[in-house]
Ligand SMILES: Cc1cc2nc3c(=O)[nH]c(=O)nc-3n(C[C@H](O)[C@H](O)[C@H](O)COP(=O)(O)OP(=O)(O)OC[C@H]3O[C@@H](n4cnc5c(N)ncnc54)[C@H](O)[C@@H]3O)c2cc1C
């Protein structure tokens with residue numbers, strides 16, 4: 001069976017859930033080999049994690065020459081790995097960075113690229129959700145080694161023991177690839193809540209919060225949700241841009257999305273329309289968001305959410 | 318110094334966008350306009366020029382697309398770009414990212430030969446394809462660094478610094494011109510064309526190039542040679558109308574909690 005390269009999504013060696021989803025998907029196309037860009041001392045620990053989801057090999061690429069720069073060095077390293085291994089496909093977790101890595105790689109190796117797949121079937125047929133979620137498209141790479149970026153929550157991770165053989169891969173990075181340098185990085189403070197794009201439940205607030213996100217956050221915490229926001233709430237300075245859901249923010253596809261004081265503009269829908277269950281609280285019965293919902297409450301979020309939070313907390317007792 | 322802004326003509330997102338029978342985006346039956354996200358790119362190009370008073374800086378707006386796509390360039394000229402280039406050729410129809418980036422890169426090289434192209438500015442994404450990959454592909458083809466998704470752009474001499482939001486952090490990125498830059502909708506409101514701007518745009522140079530002007534073979538682009546093919550497109554079935562309750566005397570919260578419990582979210 002041919003190899004399928006799966007780029008690991010991790011934060012300082014802590015492997016994230018989309019990796020396990022991707023490994024599960026990769027098994028439909030061949031034998032997954034995980035690719036770890038990181039510190040070589042973390043290679044073994046990472047391998048322990050990914051072999052549970054079927055990684056036969058784990059290529060460890062020392063990122064000392066890579067992490068201070070944008071995208072181009074990673075694309076070079078992957079090109080070299082593709083040339084060495086001749087994989088059936090390259091899968092990356094969809095993020096702005098990985099889409100750009102895929103973009104450069106596609107040109108380098110002369111292969112087709114599909115971005116933001118929400119599913120990849122046997123034979124490499126992908127499903128994407130386009131036009132703000134109004135259309136579903138099936139596509140296939142027809143030239144070269146398919147490069148596919150896959151959105152979080154596209155598959156339920158299924159365990160399957162792989163060999164997890166660690167192999168160091170020495171990539172050479174050209175000076176030309178080091179043109180864009182990361183001069184400073186300021187990590188965002190953790191909110192202690194689940195990560196927006198990976199969360200099973202997302203609770204968002206919009207202009208209707210009038211700047212008070214407490215009811216939204218309290219409700220989110222009562223059901224273990226991530227917190228999101230509309231662009232109106234971000235533009236007003238009530239929430240950082242990292243929390244924005246929509247066309248120019250994050251795309252989320254959780255089991256449950258709860259929109260509070262959000263009208264449901266097309267650009268907002270673009271980021272949440274594929275959520276499995278949608279709930280809205282809005283005081284305007286005519287708000288377009290109600291066209292999407294499985295359940296809606298016409299009411300004031302400042303009254304509904306605190307009361308609901310209280311009842312949920314009481315139930316949990 | 319010359320700045321090239323890549324502007325895409327897209328079907329209006331608030332209209333009923335659809336696909337043709339061959340699964341390509343319908344670019345004729347649906348009203349089109351300059352992609353809103355590319356207005357931010359034009360704006361940053363104009364600000365770059367305005368901030369560097371005393372330097373000779375020109376802004377060229379470039380689009381690749383069918384006949385109507387020239388409207389995207391016209392809008393950029395009305396906003397304040399100095400000249401425009403529209404690459405149009407039957408053979409380009411149905412091109413994928415790889416072919417589009419090839420044509421853009423060839424056009425940029427041609428502009429560079431005439432006027433220079435020290436800085437290429439793109440939007441963060443096209444509002445139809447939303448790939449956010451064309452800037453990286455153009456950079457790869459031109460052998461340039463890419464500095465993408467900027468919310469703040471600053472420059473001095475040939476040094477450019479941007480600020481951007483990454484997955485888990487805020488970053489400052491530095492690079493030396495020439496580069497390919499992309500900017501987000503956080504980079505600052507785009508200006509509206511003024512009456513004066515609209516009148517002035519009519520006299521600005523606007524060229525139309527075909528593939529042969531760029532030395533690109535028709536066989537390298539278009540639907541038939543796309544590296545990926547769309548096999549089917551399907552309108553998402555409208556969501557079945559859900560249950561909507563009106564909150565009266567606090568009943569809304571109870572109903573909401575019941576719903577969530579029935580779906581096992583609590
Ligand atoms: C290029 C471009 C990109 C964009 N990208 C995004 C994006 O990524 N994400 C995004 O969200 N938007 C985006 N937008 C903006 C989008 O068009 C809308 O303007 C935005 O989503 C509106 O946010 P909102 O729903 O919070 O505010 P509004 O549309 O003002 O709606 C507020 C809602 O709150 C309700 N409300 C008010 N008070 C209460 C209360 N007390 N209780 C309950 N309900 C209440 C009102 O009835 C109303 O429905 C983009 C726009 C453009 C042009």
Ligand SMILES: Nc1ncnc2c1ncn2[C@@H]1O[C@H](COP(=O)(O)O)[C@@H](O)[C@H]1O
Nearest residue numbers: 323324381439440442443448449450451
């Ligand atoms: N056909 C095109 N003509 C001009 N610019 C384009 C074209 N396609 C993409 N671009 C540029 O590339 C950016 C990203 O596009 P995309 O990768 O399609 O999301 C856009 O915001 C434009 O600046």
